[in-house]
Amino acid sequence: MIEFDGVEVTYRGGLKALKGVTLTIPDGELVVIVGLSGAGKSTLLRAINGFVPITAGSVRVDGVEVRGASAxxxxxLRSHIGMIFQTFNLVxxxxxxxxxxxxxxxxxxxxRAMLGAWPAADRELALKALERVEIVEKAYVRASDLSGGQQQRVGIARALAQEPTVLLADEPVASLDPVTSHHVMRDLRRINRDLGITTIINLHFLDLARAYGKRLIGLRAGELVYDGDIGDVAEATFRDIYGRSVTPDDLLEGAEL
Amino acid sequence: MIDEAAPQIRPSPPIRVRTLFLPLIVSTAGLVVGGSVGTLGPSGLFWGAIASAGMLIAFRLASIAVTPLEGGLLSAGVVASTVLSTLAMPNAPESVDVLRTVTFALYWLPAAGAAAFVALRRGAARSASFNVAVAWLGAAALALPAGVSFGVIEPIESLFRGREPVFGGGHYAIVGLAIGLIGAGALLAAIARIPSLIAGAVVLFMTLYAGSQVGFSVPELIKDFGNITKVPNFLPPDFKWAIGGGDWWWVPSWEFGSATRANPLVETIRIAVLATVLGCAVSLPLSFLASTLTAPNRPSYMVDKGFINLIRTVPDLFWAMIFVTSLGSGAFAGTLALFFFSLAIMSKLLSETVDSADPRPLEAAKATGSKHFPAVRSAVLPQVLPNYVAYSLYVFEINIRASVVLGLVGAGGIGQVIETQRGFFRFDRVLAVVILIFVLVFVIEQVSIALRRRLV
Amino acid sequence: MTGPPRSREQLETAMRPTRPRGQLLFRWAIAAAVLLPALWSASGLNVSLDRILGAPADIWRIVIRLAQPDLSAGAVQRALPKVMESFFIAWIGTMIGAFFSFPLAFLAAKNVSRGAVNNPIRQLLNAIRAVPELLVAMVLIPVTGLGAWTGTLALGIHSIGTLGKLSSEVIEGIDGGPIEAVAAVGGGPVARMRFAVVPQVMPNILAYWLYRFEINIRASAVLGVIGAGGVGAELIAQLRFRDFSRAGTVLFLTIIAVLSVDTISARVRRRIISGHREPGPVAAYLAGPWWKRALMLVGVAVGVALVVFLAIQLQTEVGLFDA
Incomplete structure (x- = not known):
């Protein structure tokens, strides 16, 4: 269970990225966060694992307060929160x-970590994670030799190897082409369903959000402007979130909503 | 239709370095001439007048328009400064010291102030105008030591032989040359917005000054190399002795020390290998502490960076001297010296590579809840490992070359053979050993370079 | 694994790739290639364990005395001119290297000169590089005699080798397009160099010259060991007399000189490579609010006054700069 209570984040330059966000995400839910770039999607996600220190309010993950937590x-906390990045962040x-x-x-x-002498159980876990994203045959290939979609699946496997209870995905498909985007999104939904991991995904594209999300959170200039079931979303809601009508740029495949 | 194109305003071409050469020469000539005729009368006034005339002509030549006010100000400044300096120092000082240099430089404050003001009025940036003032004062501070130290002064001075105050003539000409080159160069460069001109002036002046200090002289050089064949015990190199009868045919042995003593050439290689392995191994953790990306906190970064910078300033043979003094002569001292030397080089190279490593994998590792150093090891080390191996080979090359000379201060290796034979004035043997070493180093280096090229 | 896979889980396990053996073998080979020569080297150095264990204490005894340099005027006055001499040697050495290596670099670059020319020149540069400065100086001493000029020449010759190689590598790394462009408008070989190559390579080559100067400062410091000028002779003399505080003075001044040259040179190099001005202390001073400017002005004034005061003190006490 993730609880936001009046969360504010002000960056050192004075930029207010989150303004009084309050929301609750129960265990096992799949949540999609949409908003323009700069709306605070990434900040919201990073407040959960303490990558961005919050300046007011409180964030609790399974009852543990993140604000002001010791190293x-x-x-x-982070050891059971998996994170997936837009740029994969692989070595x-x-x-x-x-x-x-x-x-x-x-x-x-x-x-053991310094020597790189991994226990056999951990190797097994890593291979299992790779199997779950169907890329185990590449286990001994250099990461740089994979395609973008494959690299992102390795990123997901890395998060799964943590045996996480929460999965944070920060724009996981923004650097991928449409076909692999769908593949990665399907993987994420399947993981959410099969393993019951709370999954929070930042998305830019509305059609992807609609196709894979259950619950939608809309952010605009750091404020929560929508929080509800994705089925109830209407054109007016998107106008609320984006401050304008939906254009083909906001859609992955440029099609009508 | 080219002719019918609408008339457009063409920008005037920027003033270039080349256009400023003549003005610079003229203004410098003004200062030099003023200085050399300074003995004739009320020297300062005379010198200043000629110098400022040169300066104004320079502006004219460079097509830099100066208002009468600016020109007058500049003239007043230069005249005031020259009067002050000649009044205060009518005779050649017996010696140049800091106090005299500083006071002499201060006399040039009026000229510096005027130059900075003119530069500012002509649209130079404020920092550039400030630099102009600093350049005038710096030139004045350099001028006195230069005037006294230059050997080239005598021909000029002989023109004035027989006249009373010797200082006024020749020395002030050099003073003028120094101030003119740097100060006027700075002024013109600031107005024309060409910073490279002042850099050129400073480099030129420093080169002349340093050249006189290290005894550079073309006739001497020609004479020396004319004598090259007459040097005794030098040619031909004594290869027969150098190759000698070794334990194995490819390892020469020299009549050196006792029978228990290690073969010096082998010892040299041993020192280089061991120092490289140890130095590179120890510098691996140090390099990660010395990069802002991977240091766990600010204090450890500062301490480690400071340590690396400090050991980096000490030359290889200085390490050897210190260790020979504290541990006695021999290969142990040499190995330690090269160990510190390799530590310094490797840490610098590797920490800079770590600085430019991709930080995102580290962020991902931190997101899994990892401790700092395991995260660094998993996320950053693989990125820099190929560079690390290449640098290790590079350090080995440097160490091979450095270990050859360690023996000169008694730190083991083949250098001791050279030092001994040099003591006997057997330069033919020295040359033979040097050539032998050269072949060895050359071969090792080429192999290492070929390996490095495959790695990265 | 024997028998057919019974469950889905086992089937998946069977599809896993095997861990490649080659990498592990390679790792062991590398480890052996590093450790065996190291052991061979260590075994030949005739160092007993108690000597290794005793070494830190012995070194510390000396270093702690070196770390208390004699900064009295007399000691500084004796060492400073030697440090300055090293500086001058390095400067002229670098100049010689830069002057001669520049044309050679063009001849040695594979992309701008013919194979018949660039091969021998490259080998020549490699050959020059392979001989340490000290050995060059040693061979030169019988010709040019003891003194700073020998050291300068040695540094210069060695710098030709290193700078020539680095510069030619810069030239080899350039974009070939502009050369073709100049050739296309009818430019001859000299025009091609002047308008297509030099503008591309000059910043990097300049930066290498400065970098070489930093290295030469260190190299010239040790030339004195064989009497080729510079501060090394002074250090070796003081260490032989076991006058460690005086030796400390020499080390201290050398470190100061090297550090300041490094700092300035690194700054200039960054400026050359980046091609634009970084805001320096003067610019920061001019851009700040009035109280900051006032504060900095006071700071600079106090600093200058301090330096002048110290200089006057040093001068009246001992005549620091008296030759």
Missing amino acids: STLRE NRTSVINNVLMGRLSKVGWF
């Missing part, structure tokens, strides 16, 4: 399996 509490010069094993860093001892 070890944050590490403990290009090493193998896929080593990238996935990074998800186990918080679980293995310091010396």
